[in-house]
Amino acid sequence: MAGEAIVLVVDDDPVTRNCLAEYFAAEDFGVLCAATAEEAEDLIAGENIDLVLLDIRLPGKDGLTLTRELRVNSEVGIILVSGKQDEIERIVGLECGADEYVTKPFNPREILARAKNLIRRVKQSRSMSPGTARAKEVAFGAWTLHPDRRQLVDASGVEAELTEGEFQLLRAFLRHPGQTMSRDQLLDQIRNREWVPSDRTVDVLVGRLRRKLKDDPASPKVILTVHGAGYRFTPVPRERP
Structure with a gap:
């Protein structure tokens, strides 16, 4: 390497x-x-x-x-x-x-x-190439997550790249939709990061994910803050065409 x-x-x-x-x-x-x-x-x-x-x-x-x-x-x-x-x-x-x-x-x-x-x-x-075996894409709300590319694509085809920390946190949320997760629980999901994480690390990553998901931090609809408890991921169901 x-x-x-x-x-x-x-x-x-x-x-x-x-x-x-x-x-x-x-x-x-x-x-x-x-x-x-x-x-x-x-x-x-x-x-x-x-x-x-x-x-x-x-x-x-x-x-x-x-x-x-x-x-x-x-x-x-x-x-x-x-x-x-x-x-x-x-x-x-x-x-x-x-x-x-x-x-x-x-x-x-x-x-x-x-x-x-x-x-x-x-x-x-x-x-990763078109001929490479790829992890399954995940669709939620107006978004599709491409795990192998660490990439979000919205309904109009606009792409947003995710850093490793953002990607790991989003995957943790997707595994536990509707569940309130404490910062400690979320840190357990991203603890293979080489920099030492902290409670503030989770807040920073949540803020970055909200921006990329166009989730208004003043009135979020996707990643909700549960005061005194942590965060809850509530993706809007994808509309049928």
């Missing part, structure tokens, strides 16, 4: 950038480097990159902005790297669509382990 994977290291600090690049190269990854988000965008446009190790604080466009832009049309793996332990920043990073969040100083072996797991998921998603 490593020999076929390409990692892009984006950091304006040459010491950190070179350290990560040398470490991943020694593990037989293809490695590209950029000092700014703008340089990273040029590389991403011309290469089939599997993973971006992205510093949050960059000159010019910052890492959070780049993460948000990448998520519009790409499922490349994204690990955000921050110079400080900041819970709010971590949550914002997840809301923007990052898969992982690590802080400096970091253990290169830990980042390598996270990277391998994340790249494996990215490659599995990309490897």
Whole structure:
């Protein structure tokens, strides 16, 4: 897997950038480097990159902005790297669509382990083809979930990509329609995430799912908040033509 994977290291600090690049190269990854988000965008446009190790604080466009832009049309793996332990920043990073969040100083072996797991998921998603056996599609309300592509398609054919966390949470809801599930129960469904989840993680993922399902957070109809208990998934039955 490593020999076929390409990692892009984006950091304006040459010491950190070179350290990560040398470490991943020694593990037989293809490695590209950029000092700014703008340089990273040029590389991403011309290469089939599997993973971006992205510093949050960059000159010019910052890492959070780049993460948000990448998520519009790409499922490349994204690990955000921050110079400080900041819970709010971590949550914002997840809301923007990052898969992982690590802080400096970091253990290169830990980042390598996270990277391998994340790249494996990215490659599995990309490897699906029309001739490949596919998991059964799930229809609910105006939506159809394509599990193998981690993709939602609405009645008019508009597609919405899901991050791994969003996908796992939606599948948990679909397995328990109409049932109130606590945050702990939902965390059990997504606990194979490499970043450490928390109650706030569930709230962040619910907010992202609501946006993609066009479920008004001020008056939700699909994912209901049950105060003091958790969330309840109540998909609207699909209308017959």
